[in-house]
Amino acid sequence: MQSEAVAADASPDAGASPEAGAAVRITGLVKRYGAKTAVNGLDLTVARGSVTAVLGPNGAGKTTTVEICEGYRRPDAGTVRVLGLDPVADAARLRPRIGVMLQSGGIYPGARALEMLRHTAKLHAHPLDVDALAARLGLDSCGRTSYRRLSGGQQQRLALAMAVVGRPELVFLDEPTAGLDPHARHATWDLVRDLRADGVSVVLTTHHMDEAEELADRIAIVDGGRVIAEGSPEELCRAEAANTVRFRSRPGLDLASLVKALPEGSRASEPTPGSYLVEGAVDPQLLATVTTWCAQSGVMPERLAVERHTLEDVFLELTGRDLRA
Amino acid sequence: MTATDLSRADLSRADRARADHSPAPGAAPIGRMLRAQTALETSMLLRNGEQLLLTVVIPSVLLVLFSAVDIVSTTGPGARVDFLAPGLLALAVMSTAFTGQAIATGFERRYGVLKRLGASPLPRWALMTAKTGSVLVTEVLQVALLSVIALALGWHPHGDPLAVLLLLLLGTAAFSGLGLLMAGTLRAEATLAAANLVFVLLLLAGGVVVPLAKFPSAVRPVLEALPISALSDGLRTVLQNGAAMPWGDLGILAVWAVLGLAAAARFFRWE
Numbered sequence: 001m002q003s004e005a006v007a008a009d010a011s012p013d014a015g016a017s018p019e020a021g022a023a024v025r026i027t028g029l030v031k032r033y034g035a036k037t038a039v040n041g042l043d044l045t046v047a048r049g050s051v052t053a054v055l056g057p058n059g060a061g062k063t064t065t066v067e068i069c070e071g072y073r074r075p076d077a078g079t080v081r082v083l084g085l086d087p088v089a090d091a092a093r094l095r096p097r098i099g100v101m102l103q104s105g106g107i108y109p110g111a112r113a114l115e116m117l118r119h120t121a122k123l124h125a126h127p128l129d130v131d132a133l134a135a136r137l138g139l140d141s142c143g144r145t146s147y148r149r150l151s152g153g154q155q156q157r158l159a160l161a162m163a164v165v166g167r168p169e170l171v172f173l174d175e176p177t178a179g180l181d182p183h184a185r186h187a188t189w190d191l192v193r194d195l196r197a198d199g200v201s202v203v204l205t206t207h208h209m210d211e212a213e214e215l216a217d218r219i220a221i222v223d224g225g226r227v228i229a230e231g232s233p234e235e236l237c238r239a240e241a242a243n244t245v246r247f248r249s250r251p252g253l254d255l256a257s258l259v260k261a262l263p264e265g266s267r268a269s270e271p272t273p274g275s276y277l278v279e280g281a282v283d284p285q286l287l288a289t290v291t292t293w294c295a296q297s298g299v300m301p302e303r304l305a306v307e308r309h310t311l312e313d314v315f316l317e318l319t320g321r322d323l324r325a
Numbered sequence: 326m327t328a329t330d331l332s333r334a335d336l337s338r339a340d341r342a343r344a345d346h347s348p349a350p351g352a353a354p355i356g357r358m359l360r361a362q363t364a365l366e367t368s369m370l371l372r373n374g375e376q377l378l379l380t381v382v383i384p385s386v387l388l389v390l391f392s393a394v395d396i397v398s399t400t401g402p403g404a405r406v407d408f409l410a411p412g413l414l415a416l417a418v419m420s421t422a423f424t425g426q427a428i429a430t431g432f433e434r435r436y437g438v439l440k441r442l443g444a445s446p447l448p449r450w451a452l453m454t455a456k457t458g459s460v461l462v463t464e465v466l467q468v469a470l471l472s473v474i475a476l477a478l479g480w481h482p483h484g485d486p487l488a489v490l491l492l493l494l495l496g497t498a499a500f501s502g503l504g505l506l507m508a509g510t511l512r513a514e515a516t517l518a519a520a521n522l523v524f525v526l527l528l529l530a531g532g533v534v535v536p537l538a539k540f541p542s543a544v545r546p547v548l549e550a551l552p553i554s555a556l557s558d559g560l561r562t563v564l565q566n567g568a569a570m571p572w573g574d575l576g577i578l579a580v581w582a583v584l585g586l587a588a589a590a591r592f593f594r595w596e
Contacts, residue, residue, distance in 0.1 A: 070444050072596070096352040096446040106441030108433065110372050111365070122361040123446050125351030132344050166446070167349040198346040 023048045023170045023201035024069055028078035031064050031225075038064040040225035041078070046218070048169075051192060051202040053216035055209065055311070061225040062205040063103060066172050069203070070100050083170060096124065099168035101159045103175050107147045113158050114143035117165060124166030137161050137187060152179045160188060164195065171195060173204040177211060189215055209311035213237075221315060228318050237309050243282040245290055247301035248275055258293045262286065282306055352446030362447060362455035367462045370421075370429065379524070380420045380467060385474055388413045391534050392478045400536040401565050403481060410475040410482070411560035412533040415496065417467040419531075419553050422460050422497045424524045427504035430456070431516035434508060439595045449595075453505075460497060468493070483567030489560065492571070495578040496556040502585020503552070509593030527553040532561075552581040 024046035031039040039061040046052045054062045067073055068080055071087035071094065080087055085094045107116055114134055121127035134140045137157045142150055150158065156179065163171055173192075177185045192215050195202055206212055212219045213233045221229040221236070229236060251273035258268045258278075266280030278290055287306065294301045352358070370376055391397060392406040399408035433439050442452055472480075507516050529535060531553030537545055548554055559574030 072440070072443070092448065095444060097348075097350040098444070100441065100444040102437055102441055105437035107436070108365075108369050108438055109436060110369050115365075119361055119365050120445065123353050123358050125353050126349040128344060128346065136344070162441075164346065167346065169348040169350055194344075195346050198348075200346055200348055 021048045022046060022081070023050075023083060024052075024203060025081045026065070026069070026078065029065065029068065029075050029080060030077035031061075031068060031073065032076050038225055039068075039075075042222070042226050044220050044227055044230070046201060046203055048201050049196065049199050050217040051196050051204070051215050052218045052220065053212035054203065054205045054220050054222055055207070055212045055315075056205075056222035057207070060222045062222055063174055064225075065222070066174055066203065066205055070098065070172055071095070096166070097169050099163035099166060099171040101163035101171070101173045101176055103178070106159060107155070107162075109146065109148040111147050112144050113139050113147065113150060113154065116147065116158065117161050120162045121165045126167055127165050128167055130165065133161050133165060137191065138184065153181055153184045156180055157184060157188070160191070164191070164200075168200065170201040170203070173202065175205055175207070177206070177208065185211075209315070213311055219311070221318060223318070229314065233311070236311060236314050243279075243309055244307045245278040245282055245287060245305070246276065246307065247290075247294075247304040249294070249299045249301055250274060253297060253299060257297075258290070261289050261293055263289075276301075355448075355451065358447050359451055359455055359458075362452060363458035363462070366455050366459035370425065370459055370463055373429070376425045376429065380417065380425055380463060381470065384413045384417045384420065384467065384471060387416070387534060388471060388474055389478070392475075397535050398539075400538055401561065403565060404479050406475055406478040406480045407482075407565050408536070408561065409534060410471065410480045411564045412557045413471055413475075414468060414493070414560055414564075415531075415553060415557035416528060416533045417471055418464060418493060418496045418556060419500050419527060420524065421463045421467065422500035423504040424520045425463075425504075426456065426460055426501060427508045427520040428517050430505060430508035431511065431513040431520075434595065435513035437596070443595055457497075457501060460501060464493065464497065482564045484563035485569065488563045488570050491575065492556060492559045492563070492578070495575060495582055496552065499552045499556075499578045499581035499585055502582055502587075502589050505589040505593060506585055509589060509595075527551065532557040550577060552578055555581075 022045050024044065026042060026044045029039050029042040030037070042061065042065055044052075044054075044065070054065065056062050064073070068075055069082050069087055071091045074088055082094055083097055087094055111119075114130070117134060117139070118130050121130050131140070134143060137160065139154065139157055139161060142154050145154075147155065147158070156176065160173065160176055163173065176192075177188050180188065189211070192202055192204070196217075202215075204211075204215070216233060219229075219231065219233055219236055220227045251270070253270070253276070255268045255270065255276075259266070262268065262278070262280065263286065266278060266286065268276065268278045270276050278286070280286060291301060291304075353361075388406075388409055391409050392404075395405075399405050401408050430439075439452075443449065475482075504520070507519060511519065527533070530540070530548055531551050532548070533553065537548055537554060537558070540548060549558070555574040555577035559571040559578070562568045562571040562574065
């Protein structure tokens with residue numbers, strides 16, 4: 001049921017030379033906390049200049065994986081290279097080159113928003129213009145507000161600004177849009193797109209399938225501490241394959257002649273009386289075949305709908321549960 | 326103010342002038358990082374109302390109150406303020422280097438501030454140096470304020486300023502080590518409670534306002550080995566009695582400093 005594109009160890013490619021140029025290269029990563037195995041043989045390669053979404057439910061091992069890349073924890077097994085460096089042994093060389101947004105917190109409660117952003121800029125050699133960045137993320141209006149008095153969304157955007165202000169080569173964003181309203185969410189997405197356009201590599205974790213679909217060049221679906229599927233959003237959604245056409249008409253139509261007209265590998269069924277389902281590689285030709293058959297049969301296909309597989313469906317198929325569970 | 330204040334106008338304005346985000350990574354020069362971090366740590370400390378209560382208001386009020394009112398009987402030569410001023414200078418050092426630093430660092434650890442700074446170009450030693458710098462800046466302000474109040478109350482300090490400086494520095498090192506040990510190992514709430522409790526206990530039993538001579542002789546050797554007792558006794562020996570270097574007290578402080586800082590370096594957890 002899995003195509004090649006979603007096989008567990010699909011080719012990591014995307015860049016011209018992933019071996020040499022990978023922003024992140026993780027092989028066989030294992031991390032245990034006591035008796036609990038948080039990451040269990042995870043492989044992931046992030047091409048330079050790409051946006052990679054690590055998608056998975058809570059407890060899948062996303063944050064642990066990202067925090068190992070950031071040098072916060074040592075792996076129990078496996079190797080991790082970030083920009084070609086060991087995140088723990090080469091921490092002093094790596095830290096100026098990466099930007100980090102933690103899942104929450106990380107800022108002095110009494111520090112004012114702009115004060116904190118300006119401070120972070122001072123720790124870097126060639127920071128972005130602080131005022132322009134603050135304005136772009138809507139932080140200028142609350143620049144003199146202390147962190148503890150910022151709204152949740154403003155706190156998130158400040159943490160994001162702090163992650164990118166040092167002009168890093170690689171940015172790790174741990175659930176960057178959790179709790180954001182739609183405007184702020186789009187501002188965050190726009191910034192991520194600009195980062196990629198300017199050659200910055202981005203690794204982000206998310207529960208939001210639409211976010212992964214919207215932003216990511218590559219998506220790694222993580223569950224139980226492993227990558228269970230990996231590919232571009234299109235590959236994962238199998239845009240061409242296994243989609244469905246639904247319509248309603250009078251019950252009891254003879255589907256045998258429809259199946260005969262459909263291409264190889266397609267199926268037609270009537271799950272409930274009067275409700276019809278055609279499954280297969282849905283393309284304009286297939287749709288035309290269905291409607292032509294309807295015309296020949298003298299029936300009107302009502303509520304005709306073409307349904308694509310969503311990442312949600314993919315995730316449900318792979319894990320048997322909801323992404324947000 | 327809510328997240329919705331990010332209006333469409335903000336976004337379209339940002340679109341018009343799109344900044345260049347192309348990578349240009351690199352750490353700032355270490356001197357700039359140290360200055361920036363020290364300035365930030367200091368303003369965080371001075372902006373915190375509870376901290377100011379602890380570091381400025383309490384020592385000042387105690388100095389005025391006990392100098393003016395005959396609640397405790399003081400010992401040694403000179404006026405009451407000549408006994409009290411050195412004790413309250415010692416209390417000021419303890420309040421900033423130990424209590425204040427422990428509570429602030431404990432909550433910074435809890436809120437992930439130390440974790441986030443750990444991923445920045447700022448080395449850990451530089452963070453600790455900046456914290457020490459902010460403690461010293463605060464202490465300079467405390468000593469200046471308490472000295473002005475004490476002089477207004479008729480204080481006549483004696484002795485070698487170098488000995489006083491040495492005592493204050495070693496006291497700061499001793500209390501910093503103990504404060505960071507507590508902040509780096511206990512939960513933030515436990516640190517808050519314990520640091521305040523220790524502050525009150527040492528205020529009462531560390532020779533700050535109550536002479537150690539008033540305590541039973543059985544417990545006196547134990548109390549005299551406390552860092553607060555060594556600091557207040559050392560400062561009193563110099564400032565009240567005009568004695569030379571109080572080597573005994575300096576030795577006690579040095580031992581606490583080495584033990585505290587070594588234990589903090591060994592057991593401090595950043596998350």
